[in-house]
Amino acid sequence: MKDVDIADLRRITELVKTKHGYDFTKYAMSSFKRRIVRILEMHNLNIDSLLAKLQHRAFAEEFLNEITVNVTEMFRDPSFWRVLRDDIIPAILLNHQKIRIWHAGCSSGEEVFSMAILLKEMNLLNYAQIIATDLDTNILDRAKKGEYTLKNMELNEKNYIRFQGTGSLKDYYKDINNKAVLDKTLVAGVSWRNHDLVKGAIFNKFDLVLCRNVMIYFNQTLLNEVLKKFHESLFKYGYLAIGSKESLIWCDIANKFIVVNNEEKIYKKIKD
């Protein structure tokens, strides 16, 4: 593994920030460093040649795509999706006619499709307004397409079975040219938007925000800032879902939330 020191990382983040407006200065160090090393190895570059290439917009877009981690699954943590279906969504519907959902950092869209399938099986797809955002436009384009490699579908199928859906995951995709092509009508009502959690403004109010395994790439300072945005974006008594091994207890405004389900890491906003 190539060794990249902190000063090198600073040079890279400063350049990307000033030249292209993306701020990685408050990303968690060890994973960010691994992403940089990965890019250096993939393109056979050293720090100086990487900095030179980063002057160009086209390469910066590619860089953005590779620096962000886009490994995700449909129905990751099936028990989480069961709790959403059995507890959280029914609870939202007690007080609201419509369910407003934000997938923050939606990556290639697996969780958005999972949500759409879950809602469809509850006959609630027409009662939901889903907004899915990511800072990377390339990955958003891929998400909109809803095409996944068949190899990944094995895992997705297993998750779906453990989620205990009403049918089979096969009901929702076709095998076309060795790709699993998801049923687009599932996400016909989804609004896909380019949005950067680091500098993006609040744009709506939601009943449920999903941001699972995204903030693990941020340092505590940035985590606090982003949590503030989620807090403002939630209706009072709205829900925030984070990854199973994430926690809000070290955050500034942790006391404005309560844990609704500790195992699945679902929080509820209780104070404005």
Added chain:
Amino acid sequence: MLKFNLHDRYKAVVIGGSAGSFQGIVKILSKIHSDFPLPIIMCLHRLKHVRNGFVEALSIKSIVEITEPYDKQNIKKGQVYLAPANYHMSVELGHYFSLSTEEMINNSRPAIDITLGSCSYVYRDKLIGILLSGANKDGGLGMKYIKDKGGLTIVQDPEECMIDTMPKAAMNLTTIDHVLKIEQIVQLLNELHKLYRK
């Protein structure tokens, strides 16, 4: 009595293991002292989609409590940590854990190379790395990072391993300070415990 030439400036012990390492780990955790002076950071290959049960199974005979840390959780002395299912686990310069869902490495998440590599960066020559039985080469590079930073490297004696691919990978990549049976690893850790009590 074995002489391991230890000192009392170590800051952490990191353990990697895969197929065939479970019994060894259980034995180590059942025989160390309850006031072991360093954090023990473990990355063991495990089923990706089974979140619960592994800590419980390891805990049955363990003297010390084992936890799967949350992202950004501080590392404390005398605690035993296990990398959670389906996450890579790193240690950060501020002595806390960070988790990630990056691509699998050596077909593994958690990957031992990632945990060992990040520990070597943070603890440098004040780290003891132990690699146990396993069926792939994950951890080999991690042991090299530890040695390159001046840490102490230990592998389970291939003779004793159910599957020796993992320790042998490390032995091929770097200098291993001690090749030990589980019983001797326990002795080493207990010797360390004595040093810190003085």
